[in-house]
Structure formats: structure tokens, C-alpha cells
Amino acid sequence: MIAVRDLRYQYGAVTVLDGVTLSIPDGQYCLLVGPNGCGKTTLVRHLNALLTPDAGTVTVDGTDVTDDPVVARTQIGMVFQHPRDQFVAATVGADVAFGPENLGLDRDEIDRRVTAALDAVDLDGARERRIDALSGGEQARVAIAGALAMEPDYLVLDEPLVGLDWPARESVLDHLDALAADGTGIIVVTHDLRDLHERADRLVALHEGQVALDVPPAEALDSLPDLGIRDPRC
Amino acid sequence: MIAVRDLRYQYGAVTVLDGVTLSIPDGQYCLLVGPNGCGKTTLVRHLNALLTPDAGTVTVDGTDVTDDPVVARTQIGMVFQHPRDQFVAATVGADVAFGPENLGLDRDEIDRRVTAALDAVDLDGARERRIDALSGGEQARVAIAGALAMEPDYLVLDEPLVGLDWPARESVLDHLDALAADGTGIIVVTHDLRDLHERADRLVALHEGQVALDVPPAEALDSLPDLGIRDPRC
Amino acid sequence: MATEQSVDLVDDDTVGWFTKAVLLAALTAALAQISIPLPGALPPFSLQPFGMFFAGLLLGPLWGGVALLLYVLVGIAGAPVFSNANAGLGYVIAGQGTGGFLVGFLVGTVVAGAIAHRRTSPRPVADLSIPVQALALTAAIVVVYAIGVPWMSMVTGLSLTRAAALMAPYVPLDLVKLGVAIAIVQGGYLSGR
Amino acid sequence: MLSYRPDSTFAHRLDPRSKLLVQFGLAIAAVAHPTLPWLVGTTAFGLGALAAARLSPLAVLRAYRVVLTVLALAPLIAGIAFGPPWFRVDPALRSALYVGRILPVLLVSAAYLTSTPVRDTRAAVQRLIPGKPGQILGIGMALVVRLFPLVLADVREVRDAIHARGGETRPLWDRARLLAVRSLERTLDRSDRLSVALRARCFAWNPTLPPLSFARRDYPVLAIGIALAVSPLATV
Ligand SMILES: Nc1ncnc2c1ncn2[C@@H]1O[C@H](COP(=O)(O)OP(=O)(O)OP(=O)(O)O)[C@@H](O)[C@H]1O
Ligand SMILES: Nc1ncnc2c1ncn2[C@@H]1O[C@H](COP(=O)(O)OP(=O)(O)OP(=O)(O)O)[C@@H](O)[C@H]1O
Ligand SMILES: O=C(O)CCCC[C@@H]1SC[C@@H]2NC(=O)N[C@@H]21
Ligand SMILES: [Mg+2]
Ligand SMILES: [Mg+2]
Numbered sequence: 088m089i090a091v092r093d094l095r096y097q098y099g100a101v102t103v104l105d106g107v108t109l110s111i112p113d114g115q116y117c118l119l120v121g122p123n124g125c126g127k128t129t130l131v132r133h134l135n136a137l138l139t140p141d142a143g144t145v146t147v148d149g150t151d152v153t154d155d156p157v158v159a160r161t162q163i164g165m166v167f168q169h170p171r172d173q174f175v176a177a178t179v180g181a182d183v184a185f186g187p188e189n190l191g192l193d194r195d196e197i198d199r200r201v202t203a204a205l206d207a208v209d210l211d212g213a214r215e216r217r218i219d220a221l222s223g224g225e226q227a228r229v230a231i232a233g234a235l236a237m238e239p240d241y242l243v244l245d246e247p248l249v250g251l252d253w254p255a256r257e258s259v260l261d262h263l264d265a266l267a268a269d270g271t272g273i274i275v276v277t278h279d280l281r282d283l284h285e286r287a288d289r290l291v292a293l294h295e296g297q298v299a300l301d302v303p304p305a306e307a308l309d310s311l312p313d314l315g316i317r318d319p320r321c
Numbered sequence: 322m323i324a325v326r327d328l329r330y331q332y333g334a335v336t337v338l339d340g341v342t343l344s345i346p347d348g349q350y351c352l353l354v355g356p357n358g359c360g361k362t363t364l365v366r367h368l369n370a371l372l373t374p375d376a377g378t379v380t381v382d383g384t385d386v387t388d389d390p391v392v393a394r395t396q397i398g399m400v401f402q403h404p405r406d407q408f409v410a411a412t413v414g415a416d417v418a419f420g421p422e423n424l425g426l427d428r429d430e431i432d433r434r435v436t437a438a439l440d441a442v443d444l445d446g447a448r449e450r451r452i453d454a455l456s457g458g459e460q461a462r463v464a465i466a467g468a469l470a471m472e473p474d475y476l477v478l479d480e481p482l483v484g485l486d487w488p489a490r491e492s493v494l495d496h497l498d499a500l501a502a503d504g505t506g507i508i509v510v511t512h513d514l515r516d517l518h519e520r521a522d523r524l525v526a527l528h529e530g531q532v533a534l535d536v537p538p539a540e541a542l543d544s545l546p547d548l549g550i551r552d553p554r555c
Numbered sequence: 556m557a558t559e560q561s562v563d564l565v566d567d568d569t570v571g572w573f574t575k576a577v578l579l580a581a582l583t584a585a586l587a588q589i590s591i592p593l594p595g596a597l598p599p600f601s602l603q604p605f606g607m608f609f610a611g612l613l614l615g616p617l618w619g620g621v622a623l624l625l626y627v628l629v630g631i632a633g634a635p636v637f638s639n640a641n642a643g644l645g646y647v648i649a650g651q652g653t654g655g656f657l658v659g660f661l662v663g664t665v666v667a668g669a670i671a672h673r674r675t676s677p678r679p680v681a682d683l684s685i686p687v688q689a690l691a692l693t694a695a696i697v698v699v700y701a702i703g704v705p706w707m708s709m710v711t712g713l714s715l716t717r718a719a720a721l722m723a724p725y726v727p728l729d730l731v732k733l734g735v736a737i738a739i740v741q742g743g744y745l746s747g748r
Numbered sequence: 749m750l751s752y753r754p755d756s757t758f759a760h761r762l763d764p765r766s767k768l769l770v771q772f773g774l775a776i777a778a779v780a781h782p783t784l785p786w787l788v789g790t791t792a793f794g795l796g797a798l799a800a801a802r803l804s805p806l807a808v809l810r811a812y813r814v815v816l817t818v819l820a821l822a823p824l825i826a827g828i829a830f831g832p833p834w835f836r837v838d839p840a841l842r843s844a845l846y847v848g849r850i851l852p853v854l855l856v857s858a859a860y861l862t863s864t865p866v867r868d869t870r871a872a873v874q875r876l877i878p879g880k881p882g883q884i885l886g887i888g889m890a891l892v893v894r895l896f897p898l899v900l901a902d903v904r905e906v907r908d909a910i911h912a913r914g915g916e917t918r919p920l921w922d923r924a925r926l927l928a929v930r931s932l933e934r935t936l937d938r939s940d941r942l943s944v945a946l947r948a949r950c951f952a953w954n955p956t957l958p959p960l961s962f963a964r965r966d967y968p969v970l971a972i973g974i975a976l977a978v979s980p981l982a983t984v
Contacts, residue, residue: 098454122486123458135948156947157562165948168457168484171403172941175949177894181867189950190562194959219898222358223402233949246457249483250402252356252512253551278458278486279513317487371908395914406905407912409930420913453937471913563953570943570951573884577891578939582932584896585903592814609932625888632869633752633861634893639814640749644771645857648779649850651818709779711822712846714839721825744929745936 088112089134089163089241089272094143096129103129105296106143113240114270116263118283118304121293122315127276128168130293131243134274135165147241161190164234168245168276170226179205179221179229180214186237204236207262224255231259241272248277260286280319284308292316322346323368323397323475323506328377330363337363339530340377347474348504350497352517352538355527356549361510362402364527365477368508369399381475395424398473400481402510404464413439413455413463414448420471438466441496443489458484465493475506482511494520514553518542526550572614576622579610583626583660584636592639597721598653599638604699604729607660608692608736611667613745615677619668623661630657648710652718655706656699663695670694680745685737692733700726750811750861759801759863763962764872766969767860770797773976774856778849780980787849794855801859808858815854819847866893871958883953895938902934903927 089111096104103126111117119127132138133145136156145152145159152159164186167173176182183204187197205211208228213221218229227247234242242263248256260282267273267286277283284290284304292300292307292314299314300307311318323345330338337360345351353361366372367379370390379386379393386393398420401407410416417438421431439445442462447455452463461484468476476497482490494516501507501520511517518524518538526534526541526548533548534541545552565573583606590601606626610619630636631644637657641650648654671683671691683691700722708718739745754760759767778790798805809816827840867890874886906927910916915923962970 123462123484123489124456128456132944137944137947157564157950160564160948160950161562167945167948169403169405173945173948175894175942175945176890181890186949188955189952191952191954191956194956197956219901224357237950246484250357250480250512252549253546254549255357278484312487315486315488317490366908369912371912390911391914391916394911394916399912401909401912407909409906409909409913409915409926411933419915423914423917425917467913562950565946565951565953567943567947570946573888574891574939574943574946575936577888577942578895578899578935580888580892581895581899582935584892585899588900598818621884621888625885625892628869628873628885629866629889629892629896632866632889632893633750633864634866634896635749635751636892636896641815643750643854643857643861644768644775645850645854646815648775648853649815649819651815652822710846710850711819711826712782712839712843713822713826717825739929739932742929744932 088148090144090146091130091133092144092146094130094133094145095141096126096133096138097141098129102296104133107293107296107298108143109291109298109301111241111272111274114267114272115289116267116273116287117275117289117291118280118287119274119276119291119293120278120280120311120314120316121299125293126296127293128245131165131245131274131276134241134243135159135163137165161237162239163241163243164237164239166230166234166242166244166247170230173230173233174218174226177217177219178214179210179216179218179232182218182229183232183236186233190237200236200238204232207235207265208232209258223250224252227251228255228259231262235266239271241274242266243274243276245276246278247275248279256282278316280304280311280317282319284319322382324378324380325364325367326378326380328364328367328379329375330360330367330372331375332363336530338367341527341530341532342377343525343532343535345475345506345508348501348506349523350501350507350521351509351523351525352514352521353508353510353525353527354512354514354545354548354550355533359527360530361527362479365399365479365508365510368475368477369394369397371399395471396473397475397477398468398471400464400468400476400478402479404460407464407467408452408460411451411453412448413444413450413452413466416452416463417466417470420467424471434470434472435466438470441469441492442466443492458486458489461485462489462493469496469500473505475508476500477508477510479510480512481509482513490516512550514538514545514551516553518553572618573621575614576610576618576625579606579614579619579622580625580629582606582609583623584629584634587636587638588640590638598651598656598725600725600728601638602732603638603656603660604696604732605736607664607695607699608667608733609745611664611691611695612671612680612683612688612736612740613677614668615672615675616665616668617675618677619664620661623664627657627661650710652707652711652713653703654710656703658706659699659702662702663698666698667691667695680740681743683740685741688737688740689733692736696726696729696733699729750808750858752865753862755802755863757800757802757863758965759797759859761963761965762863762969763960763966764864764868765876765960766962766966766973767864768869768872768876769973770969770976771856771860771973773973773979775853777976777979778853782845782849784845787845787852790849790852791855794852794859797856797859801863803859803862805855808855811858812854816851819850822847867958868960871960874957875960880953883955887951891942895942898938899931899935902938903931906930906934 091109094107136152147159150158290304290307325343328341370386417435524538524541586602590599610622823840823843826843870889
């Protein structure tokens with residue numbers, strides 16, 4: 088379980104998170120929404136100890152992520168808002184292997200995970216390809232594979248569907264469904280709730296640095312426009 | 322009028338554009354669609370002479386853009402697919418002013434345009450902010466403002482709505498409507514036709530390096546799924 | 556979980572310095588592509604010294620040294636990062652008589668960083684006064700020639716004075732680069748980093 | 749230019765550590781002995797290395813043509829005298845011998861470059877240098893290889909951005925300044941983003957190292973490398 092308690096964060100003098108409290112049980116599929124600049128990216132970066140809270144705590148399975156980032160970083164796989172920001176190697180295979188290597192796994196296990204992760208995003212044949220020569224949609228999928236290969240308990244995806252064409256979008260969504268069914272907790276940040284609102288268990292909306300809404304998606308739909316979020320049904 | 326005649330382009334050995342012919346009259350509102358990697362970005366970069374054709378020509382009001390790129394670049398405003406690629410200054414105001422300064426306008430006029438452009442994307446207050454301290458969606462809006470401030474005859478936007486929240490999206494779309502009504506030619510590259518298909522005059526779909534469809538949007542909707550593009554009505 | 560040993564994460568500060576070193580190595584490699592081959596037996600005009608200057612000023616002796624060491628290692632490994640897209644250990648030794656300059660960049664960075672920061676963990680560039688910067692970078696240039704010219708003489712069999720005479724015309728150009736580098740620092744373009 | 753070519757020659761199948769050692773050894777031996785017999789011997793060795801990597805000597809000389817032209821001019825410069833007889837043969841010959849001993853170093857280097865992918869050298873560095881320094885340098889090399897083309901692409905992208913909004917109307921120096929400053933900023937931005945990426949992806953001091961292992965064929969090669977490297981001591 089990920090528990091965020093009274094989290095506060097400011098960039099310089101600007102308060103972005105002003106007391107966020109939230110807990111996400113194992114295996115839940117959760118959407119995180121809110122207008123531009125409301126702090127979605129800032130919040131999810133705290134889950135992985137990439138930012139340090141000004142006040143409040145984030146714990147993963149009881150361990151405070153600031154005190155001991157190892158637990159958070161090994162158990163939460165993160166897909167960045169801009170996939171291009173997340174690659175650390177030149178080729179697809181080397182990049183996906185990077186996480187497992189740092190876990191100190193043996194070569195066979197690393198190989199098995201890379202194969203499985205690339206399989207999951209329909210990129211089996213692309214292991215030796217240069218990442219920079221891939222299309223936007225393929226890059227987004229490599230980014231997801233990099234997180235999957237860690238075999239994390241939770242997967243946090245910051246606007247993962249942006250720029251994907253329709254078939255690629257469907258394929259990523261289906262894969263997330265499969266992971267959720269296997270018990271992986273999923274947090275998706277998005278502005279576009281189409282297809283997602285039926286799949287997720289829960290919708291959290293941020294507003295003015297706080298949680299403004301935290302209900303099953305179906306119950307949220309009517310109040311979304313008031314929060315500046317588009318109702319996916321129209 | 323922008324006229325593209327039998328345009329061919331390849332990256333290394335890979336042919337991306339294989340004879341594209343297209344002409345866009347003044348003041349037309351045109352959508353450019355197609356799956357990831359089909360060459361949309363490659364095509365629009367030619368309009369602004371950022372790429373040089375392997376064969377074929379691009380002319381703007383009769384002038385070949387390769388021969389005289391300055392004419393094309395001052396008459397065609399461009400929003401890049403990745404907003405971060407497009408910034409030339411550190412702060413919002415300085416970046417949006419960059420284009421108008423190059424047109425040799427006087428300070429008052431530059432100021433008026435910067436204000437109007439930032440208004441159109443709901444960023445009035447952000448003039449002095451550092452661009453790299455903005456959220457992803459805020460950056461996308463600054464990129465749009467930078468092109469709007471040129472007040473060009475044509476505006477080419479490569480997936481401009483990606484990452485924008487709903488109010489910003491509406492505001493940009495309304496602004497584009499107003500510009501179109503005033504006679505600005507508009508070309509929008511997109512994977513998401515919602516709201517756009519009712520507004521545009523024309524839809525062009527690329528497939529295997531050629532124009533596969535070139536009709537009013539309403540007539541295109543039924544054939545979109547065959548081209549891997551989502552029907553915006555469902 | 557499936558981890559067999561405990562994961563010993565690199566601490567966040569170290570990661571920050573490390574990535575800056577990586578990027579400055581990449582920047583030096585990119586700048587080497589802008590080297591202009593000169594006719595005859597002359598070494599190329601090169602922008603690599605900027606890599607050395609910024610690495611010394613931004614990163615100090617330790618991480619600046621890591622940056623330039625990475626640059627040289629990557630070239631030895633075969634990436635085309637030396638002047639005119641050259642690579643290899645053979646090139647580092649010989650170059651166009653210029654191998655010693657590559658080693659000089661590495662030592663020069665360490666010297667510049669040591670003079671500018673006087674400790675291993677770098678201070679913010681904004682805290683470095685112009686005279687200190689100028690002194691640090693001048694020392695780096697001196698080191699580059701002090702290693703590069705004798706090395707050139709060793710490789711080519713030219714006498715020391717003749718090698719020095721060959722390289723002398725580059726010195727004023729390198730001093731101009733030094734001025735530009737300090738202007739970029741003073742312009743605040745590197746501050747806040 | 750000389751770069752890695754996938755193949756399965758003898759040179760390709762050697763461990764990168766053996767190849768590095770031979771490279772260093774030969775360089776030391778060649779530079780330490782500017783004499784004709786050593787020149788002949790090391791050149792023969794260099795040609796042998798090319799054969800082991802199935803490389804044509806002519807193709808290699810062509811790849812090095814700029815470097816070799818510059819080096820070949822050194823004897824001419826050395827021979828020029830500022831007064832009669834205007835050209836002196838002795839220093840020219842000495843220089844020719846010095847330059848000549850560089851040739852085998854370049855040949856062996858060519859064999860190494862074409863038979864060794866960059867990631868193998870990286871793996872060798874990570875294993876040869878123990879502990880944290882080896883890890884930093886090994887991962888660092890991989891990252892530099894990935895990033896330096898991106899830094900170049902950034903410069904092109906900034907140029908495009910300036911052009912796209914009519915920047916050509918600005919004075920040249922102003923454009924150059926913008927290009928330099930903005931490219932530098934992007935480079936530094938990249939380092940910030942890369943550090944976040946490494947942290948998020950569990951960058952650790954004790955990762956699984958890339959696989960490398962000595963085979964039987966490596967041992968004679970290692971022995972030759974060591975012999976070459978210590979040869980200057982033996983001659984003294
Ligand atoms: N590095 C930074 N320095 C200063 N302010 C920042 C920084 N990064 C973000 N901000 C500000 O913090 C606020 C929250 O940013 P954040 O990226 O978390 O928003 P977001 O909800 O992810 O928005 P988007 O939907 O546009 O991605 C924004 O107002 C942004 O301008
Ligand atoms: N710099 C490059 N070098 C090599 N290939 C490239 C380069 N840029 C793009 N490509 C390839 O050219 C093809 C067309 O790319 P382009 O960016 O025009 O696609 P797009 O239609 O804009 O796709 P998307 O919807 O993902 O933005 C793709 O297959 C891509 O992999
Ligand atoms: O071959 C290389 O990659 C190194 C080239 C070194 C060129 C030297 S550096 C000092 C001097 N200033 C220049 O502009 N070029 C030379
Ligand atoms: Mg965000
Ligand atoms: Mg595109």
C-alpha cells in the first residue's frame with residue numbers, strides 16, 4: 088500500500104501541493120486528473136522519492152520513501168510524462184535491461200524479464216533497434232517496458248497515452264488491464280478519460296493543491312466539468 | 322496558397338514521403354491525420370523549409386520555400402510537436418516576443434501581440450516565468466502562443482492539443498476558429514479529432530507516404546478506422 | 556522480492572554531479588565535431604577547449620576530471636568523438652600530432668577546477684570572481700600546451716621549438732575562446748545549475 | 749571512419765580486456781623503440797592484427813588518410829632549414845622514423861575498433877576498474893555514447909526553432925549567440941532530466957555487470973600484451 092499523508096510541496100514560493108492525503112491499496116487501478124499545473128506530476132514524483140516533501144510523508148508498505156528510497160524505487164515503476172526523458176541507453180534492449188541490472192539480478196533472469204516486457208508491449212523484434220530511430224508511439228511503449236521489467240508492485244504512468252495513435256493506445260490500455268488483473272497497482276495521470284473511466288477502480292482529482300474528488304469513476308463523471316475536466320461521455 | 326507538388330523525402334534509406342501533392346487555399350482550416358510514423362511531422366516541416374525535399378516542390382503564394390525560406394517562415398507560423406524543441410528564450414514573455422521581434426515590429430505592437438497571444442492560451446499571468454519551471458501542459462501553451470504572436474497568414478500546428486487540459490483546449494480551439502474566420506489558413510496535425518472535425522473544412526490523411534484521403538471531415542468519418550484513426554463520434 | 560543482494564542506490568547528490576559530467580563529456584564530443592581541418596600539417600581549429608573550460612568551472616577538479624576522462628574513454632572505445640570524427644587508442648596517442656592535447660584537456664580540466672574551487676566539491680559558478688575564472692582557465696590552456704607540444708614533438712620527431720612554433724598561432728584563438736567562456740558564465744547562462 | 753563491424757573473426761572473439769592490453773603493450777613498445785628493427789617488427793605485428801580482424805590494410809590506410817597525411821608532412825617540416833642548404837636530411841629522417849613507428853599503433857587500433865563494440869570496452873572498464881570508480885566510468889561511457897548525438901541534434905533543433913520564427917532577420921552574431929546559449933541550456937536541462945531518470949530507475953553501485961569471460965584463446969594474447977608492455981624494461 089502507498090500512503091500519502093498531508094503532503095505539502097512548493098517550488099520556491101509557489102505552493103503546489105497543500106496537504107494531499109491519499110492511500111492506494113495493493114492492486115488498485117487509479118486515475119489521477121486535474122487541470123494543467125495542478126500538481127499531478129509533482130505528486131507522482133514524490134511517490135518515487137524524486138522530490139522531497141516540505142511537509143507530510145509518503146510511505147510504501149510502511150517504509151518512508153524519503154528515509155529509504157530503495158523500497159519505493161524498486162517497487163514502483165515509473166513512466167515519465169515525456170518518455171524521451173526516461174531513456175538511459177541507446178538501444179531498446181539495453182534500456183529495458185537497465186532497471187533489472189541495477190537490482191543485481193543474474194543474467195538469465197534479466198534476459199527473461201526483458202523478453203517478457205518487450206513482448207508485453209508488442210516490441211519483441213525491436214531489441215537491437217536504436218531508441219532515437221523509433222516513432223513516438225514506439226518510444227512510449229519502450230518506456231512502459233522499462234518499468235515493467237522491474238516487475239514492480241505498482242506502476243505509475245504520467246500521461247502515457249499522449250501522442251499514441253489509436254491502435255497503439257488500445258494495445259497499451261489492454262496491457263494495463265492484464266497487469267491490473269494480475270494484481271499490479273496502477274496509477275494513470277491523464278487529461279483524456281475516454282476508455283479509462285470504465286477500466287479504473289477509482290478517480291482522484293486534484294484542485295488547488297488538494298484532493299477535490301476521490302470516488303469510483305462512474306460517480307465522478309457528472310462533477311468533472313466543474314473541476315475543469317472533460318466528461319469522457321461527450 | 323500553399324502548394325505541395327509531388328513531394329518526396331527519405332531519412333537515409335527509408336522513404337517517408339512518396340509523392341505528396343496537396344494545395345491549401347488561403348483561409349482554409351485543414352486537418353492532417355495518420356498513424357504514428359506515417360510522415361505528418363516530416364510533411365509539415367517541409368512547409369517551413371526546415372527540411373529540403375528530395376524531389377518535388379513546396380510553394381507559398383508562388384514562392385518556392387527552398388529558394389526563399391524567409392518568406393515562408395514569416396508567413397507560416399509553426400508549432401512543433403515537442404514544445405520544448407521550439408523555445409529560444411528562457412522566459413515566457415521573451416520567447417513569445419521572439420517571432421514578432423524578427424518581423425521588425427515596434428515595441429508597442431510586439432507588446433500587444435504578446436499579451437493577446439498569452440491571453441488566447443490562458444497564460445496572461447505567466448509572462449515573467451521561466452519556461453523550464455512550467456508544467457508540461459503549460460509549456461505546450463507557450464509554444465502555441467509563440468506562433469500566434471507572429472499573426473501569420475498560415476498557422477501549422479503539430480499535435481498542439483496534446484497534454485492540454487479541457488479549458489485550455491477549448492480556448493485554443495475557439496481562438497483558432499476566430500483566426501480562421503479572419504482568413505488565417507490553419508493546418509492541425511492530430512490523433513484526436515474530437516471537436517476538430519466539426520470545425521475544419523477539410524481532412525487529409527496520409528498513408529504509406531501518400532495522400533490517402535482528402536475530403537471534408539464529415540465525409541471522412543466512416544473510412545477513418547480503416548486507416549487506423551479513431552472515429553471522433555465514439 | 557527477487558533481488559539477491561540489497562540494492563545500494565547511488566545517492567542523489569552523486570547522481571546529479573555524475574549526470575553533469577556525462578553531459579559535459581557529450582558536449583565536448585559534440586564540440587569536437589565543429590573542429591575545422593586546416594590545410595597542410597596544421598592541427599585542426601577546435602572548440603573542444605570549451606568542454607574543458609565549462610567542465611572545470613561547473614564541476615571542479617573531481618567531477619570535471621571524470622567528464623573529460625569519460626570523453627577520452629568513449630573515444631578509445633570507438634565512438635567518433637575526436638576532431639573530424641576520429642576514434643581509437645591509436646588516435647589518442649598520435650592524433651594529427653594532437654594526441655597530447657586530448658590528454659591535456661583532461662589534466663587542464665582538473666587544474667582549472669582545482670584553481671577555481673580549491674576543493675573537490677564545486678561551488679556555484681556565480682560565486683567565482685572573474686579574475687579567479689580567468690586564472691583557472693589560463694592555467695588550463697598552459698597545461699594543454701605544456702602537455703600537447705612536447706607530446707607532438709615525441710610523436711612526430713619535430714624539435715620542441717619547431718612544434719611550439721607550429722602551435723603558437725593557436726594561442727590567441729584559445730584566449731578568445733577563454734573570453735567567450737567567461738562571458739557565457741557572466742551572462743548567467745550557467746547559473747542556478 | 750573506422751567503427752565496429754559485426755563479424756566472427758579471431759579478433760572479434762577475443763575478450764576486450766586482452767585486446768586492450770595488446771593495444772597498450774604495442775603502443776608502449778613502438779613508442780619506446782624508435783629503431784628500424786622495432787619499426788619493422790611492430791608493423792608486421794600491426795598487419796597481423798589487421799588480418800586477425802579480416803581488415804584490408806588499404807582500406808585502413810584510406811580511413812586514416814587525413815591523419816596520415818598530416819603525420820607524413822612532419823618530416824618535411826622537420827627538414828626545412830632557415831638558411832642554406834634549406835633542407836637538412838638528418839632531422840627529416842629522424843622525424844620519418846618517429847612517424848613511422850606510429851603506423852603500427854594506428855593499425856592495431858583499427859583492428860580493435862572494427863572488432864569491438866563500444867559496449868564491450870565499457871564492460872571491460874567496469875571490470876578492470878574495481879568498485880565505484882569502475883561503475884561510474886562504465887555507466888558513464890554508455891550514457892555519453894547515447895547522449896552525444898542528442899546534443900548535436902539539440903543544436904540542429906535550436907537552429908530550426910530560430911529559423912521557424914523568422915530568426916534569419918537577426919544579425920548573424922545575435923543568432924550565433926542565441927544558438928550557443930540555448931544549446932548549452934538544453935544540454936544542462938538534459939543533465940537534470942537524466943539524473944531524475946537514473947534515480948527513478950534504481951541506479952545502483954552494485955549492478956549486475958555485463959557478461960565477459962576469458963577463453964583459452966585469450967591467454968596467449970594476454971601474454972603477448974604483457975611482453976610488449978614490459979619490453980622497454982628488458983632492453984635497458
Ligand atoms: N521545476 C519547477 N520549478 C518551479 N515551478 C514548477 C516546476 N515544475 C513545475 N512547476 C510548477 O508547479 C505546478 C505544478 O506542476 P506539475 O508539473 O506538477 O503540473 P501537472 O499537474 O503535471 O500539469 P500538466 O497537466 O500540465 O502536466 C505548475 O504550476 C508548474 O508551473
Ligand atoms: N531524424 C530521423 N531519422 C530517421 N528516421 C526518422 C527521423 N525522424 C523521423 N523518422 C522516421 O520517419 C517516419 C516518419 O516520421 P514522422 O515524425 O514524420 O511521423 P509522424 O507522422 O509525425 O508520427 P507521430 O504521429 O508519431 O508524430 C517514422 O517512421 C520515423 O521513424
Ligand atoms: O585531434 C583532436 O581531437 C585534438 C585537437 C586539438 C587541437 C588543438 S587544442 C589547442 C589548439 N587550439 C585549437 O583550436 N586547436 C589546437
Ligand atoms: Mg504533468
Ligand atoms: Mg509527428
